[in-house]
Amino acid sequence: MVRFTELPISPYLQDRLAAAQFVTPTEVQAAAIPHAVQGKDILATAQTGTGKTLAFLLPIMEKLLAKSSSGVQALVLAPTRELAMQINTQYEQLRGRKLPAAALLIGGNSEKTQLESLRRGAKLIVATPGRFEDLLDRRLFDLKSLHTLVLDEADRMLDMGFIPAVRRIVAQLPRARQTMCFSATLDPAVAHLVNDYLRAPVRLEFGSTRRASETVNLIAYEVQPDQKLALLRSLLENETGRSLIFVRTKRATERLAQKLERDGFRIAVIHGDRSQSQRTKALTSFQQGKADVLVATDVASRGIHVDNVAQVINYDLPTMAEEFIHRAGRTGRAGLTGIAITFFTHLERSDLAALERTLQVKIRRERASSELVREERVKPVDVSTFVPVPVRPGSRMMRLPGEVLQRHAN
Secondary structure (H helix, E strand, O other), X not given: OOOHXXXXXXXXXXXXXXXXOOOOOOHHHHHHHHHHHOOOOEEEEEOOOOOHHHHHHHHHHHHHHHOOOOOOOXXXXXXXXXXXXXXXXXXXXXXXXOOOOOEEEOOOOOHHHHHHHHHOOOOXXXXXXXXXXXXXXXXXXXXXXXXXXXXXXXXXXXXXXXXHHHHHHHOOOOOOOEEEEEEOOOOHHHHHHHHHHOOOOEEEEEOOOOOOOOOEEEEEEEOOHXXXXXXXXHHHHOOOOEEEEEOOOHHHHHHHHHHHHHOOOOEEEEOOOOOHHHHHHHHHXXXXXXXXXXXXXXXXXXXXXXXXXEEEEEOOOOOOHHHHHHHHOOOOOOOOOEXXXXXXXXXXXXXXXXXXXXXXXXXXXXXXXXXXXXXXXXXXXXXXXXXXXXXXXXXXXXXXXXXXXXXXXX
């Protein structure tokens, strides 16, 4: 088993890793770092949760320590704010006093604050493509000294429509640079991007990028649409750990969260219409255990890191097969076991079967017992408390509960 102390990185970074209690690199880190510190282009595909962030951050930091030049020297592009923030957090954890803070350029945060971090001498930019391109077009910073570009979760950038923006950005970067591309899958369009921007890359691939981790137990429940909420409540009541629930739309996410809150569950919510401060607060609450349940759209299927998520629940089937893998990848991380549960209706049987064929996975079917999907019963009304009340002179009598009359009388 390789240890970080055996990798070709400086004593300073070795000490920073030890202080952060990083001892043993993942397979991706152990394979990528030696090539990356030599300046080689990297194309790596691996399942989510395999530690790709450190695989590119450590080589970048090694270069920043070795070079004394000023200006922005490295750029990491990520598809979501949450992923960009996670990368920045990891960098902050390790940089110590010898490296300046990175500039985090994402939507939803103060532009003024972000530009101030550049003026203070940031050498690394971590950004989402939209915000970065906007600031770049306004010539608010200079990239002449840039020597390293990282495209993180390139397949997700494709899914979200960012590839045209990425192409426009890369066209303005120095050609003499190192480029590293990390992706969970290698879609043909991503492969075309790779061919354009990477020079004789070292190709690294770990496991099946279209299959859930072996540490995740896959289960599917067939339910009637009106039974989904009752089944969800039962699963949450029977789980003492953290639960991450994926819902298809932003509006449905809000509605489900409100219902669960009324049931007494501690809920956090993330979706695209929430402000960045709301999303950050929700994720922090979930990470710190103040919320036991995170209800989210697929914006949370990548780029969030929460230890010990006990179960992922697909309240709605994902629209794309690959998203099933990324959702399931939020549990069973770092060698721990987890459960990914999927709800499907009778009409969605063929959709679930197609998902299994595409991903070459077998999802165990479970029958939801009557206890798990117990219906809420309406509390019977005690008619003995009803008293006759005239609506108006000469009208028929109507009967109202005594406590209602008393409340109106008060």
